[in-house]
Amino acid sequence: MHVTLSHFLVVAAILFALGIYTVTTRRNAVGVLMGVELVLNAANLNFVAFERFVVGGVTGHVFALFVIVLAAAEAAVGLAIVLAIFQTFRSIDVPSADAMRE
Amino acid sequence: MPARPPNVFRRILGAALVAAFLAFIAAHVLLPADEATTNPQWSVQLSDLLFYVFAAMTIGGAGTVAFSHNIIHTALGLLGALLGVGCLYVFLSADFVAITQLLVYIGGVLVLILFAVMLTSKIGDVNVSNASIGRYGGFGLLTAIVPVLVFVAVRGPWAEKTPGPLAPTTALIGNEFLTKWLLPFELASLVLLATLVGAVVMARREIKAD
Numbered sequence: 485m486h487v488t489l490s491h492f493l494v495v496a497a498i499l500f501a502l503g504i505y506t507v508t509t510r511r512n513a514v515g516v517l518m519g520v521e522l523v524l525n526a527a528n529l530n531f532v533a534f535e536r537f538v539v540g541g542v543t544g545h546v547f548a549l550f551v552i553v554l555a556a557a558e559a560a561v562g563l564a565i566v567l568a569i570f571q572t573f574r575s576i577d578v579p580s581a582d583a584m585r586e
Numbered sequence: 587m588p589a590r591p592p593n594v595f596r597r598i599l600g601a602a603l604v605a606a607f608l609a610f611i612a613a614h615v616l617l618p619a620d621e622a623t624t625n626p627q628w629s630v631q632l633s634d635l636l637f638y639v640f641a642a643m644t645i646g647g648a649g650t651v652a653f654s655h656n657i658i659h660t661a662l663g664l665l666g667a668l669l670g671v672g673c674l675y676v677f678l679s680a681d682f683v684a685i686t687q688l689l690v691y692i693g694g695v696l697v698l699i700l701f702a703v704m705l706t707s708k709i710g711d712v713n714v715s716n717a718s719i720g721r722y723g724g725f726g727l728l729t730a731i732v733p734v735l736v737f738v739a740v741r742g743p744w745a746e747k748t749p750g751p752l753a754p755t756t757a758l759i760g761n762e763f764l765t766k767w768l769l770p771f772e773l774a775s776l777v778l779l780a781t782l783v784g785a786v787v788m789a790r791r792e793i794k795a796d
Contacts, residue, residue: 486634487677488746489744489746490739490740490744491637491641492674492678493735493738493740493742494736494739494740495641495644497731497732497736497738498648498736499644499648499671500731500735501727501728501731501732501735502649502651502652502728503648503652504727504731505652505724505725505727506651508724508727509720509721509723509724514699514702514703514706515651515657515660517699518651518699519651519652521664521668521691522648522651522664522667525667525668525671525691528671529671529675532675532680532683535678535680536678536679536680537746537749538744538745538747540747540749541758542755542759542762543762545682545683545755545759546762546763546767548680549682549686550770550774552683552686552687552690552691553690553774553778554774554777555691555695556690556691556694556778557777557778557781559694559695559698559699560698560781560782560785561781561788563698563699563701563702564784564785564788564789565788566706567705567706567788568788570705576706
């Protein structure tokens with residue numbers, strides 16, 4: 485069977501669902517961030533697949549690159565916050581971070 | 587659910603490779619070559635089989651991220667998922683995005699995540715993740731999301747057209763960035779600068795707290 489648009493969309497859909505599952509079931513903050521990365525990758529795969537099979541051009545690639553840049557920024561800030569939370573609460577479980585300041 | 591064995595991802599990858607190899611052999615050796623060319627509906631190409639291998643790698647890695655109890659295995663599963671998505675970009679003629687995925691995600695984000703894992707958990711107990719809304723709620727969510735999205739992906743009336751041959755995209759992307767998307771491009775650099783400053787501020791506060 486030839487690979488078509490639907491194949492890529494199905495892969496992205498499964499990736500998205502597993503990312504949502506990770507975000508909702510993890511208590512570990514780093515695990516939640518990994519789930520967010522999966523969701524962003526699924527969206528990127530859809531951008532590039534639609535670009536190739538429907539639109540034609542590079543606009544989808546440009547959007548995917550913006551998403552990658554912002555995901556890197558989000559990961560840097562998120563992991564710095566995780567380190568600060570660990571320093572304060574000695575734990576990175578999301579429910580245990582229950583105060584804005586000490 | 588018991589903890590997964592450590593080499594489950596390798597097993598998934600190995601099984602996918604074996605299946606792809608067997609299908610390739612079955613298609614090209616057992617089937618007569620002229621029949622495969624006269625009936626293009628059933629001719630299996632190497633690129634299609636490779637697509638299935640990389641899709642299995644992506645979904646296997648994502649499944650490890652979602653279901654593994656061990657945070658280190660989760661990070662390695664994320665490596666497999668990101669690598670698989672990067673390989674799928676190559677199939678979509680997105681060479682620049684694929685290389686960026688490799689450099690930024692695997693070289694940057696994944697290393698950051700591994701650092702965070704090692705800085706925030708003791709080496710003795712790597713088993714630091716447990717369910718928040720529970721596995722049953724999560725599986726309910728999965729069964730709610732996956733069939734709907736797969737149905738839309740397969741049955742949707744996409745205005746699909748035959749894609750052209752694979753071509754380099756770097757020059758086109760550079761032109762787009764510096765003409766049509768110039769303002770968002772510059773704003774992205776501002777965001778990155780603010781991110782760097784913010785991360786440094788938080789890291790300094792962490793050192794002062796000691």
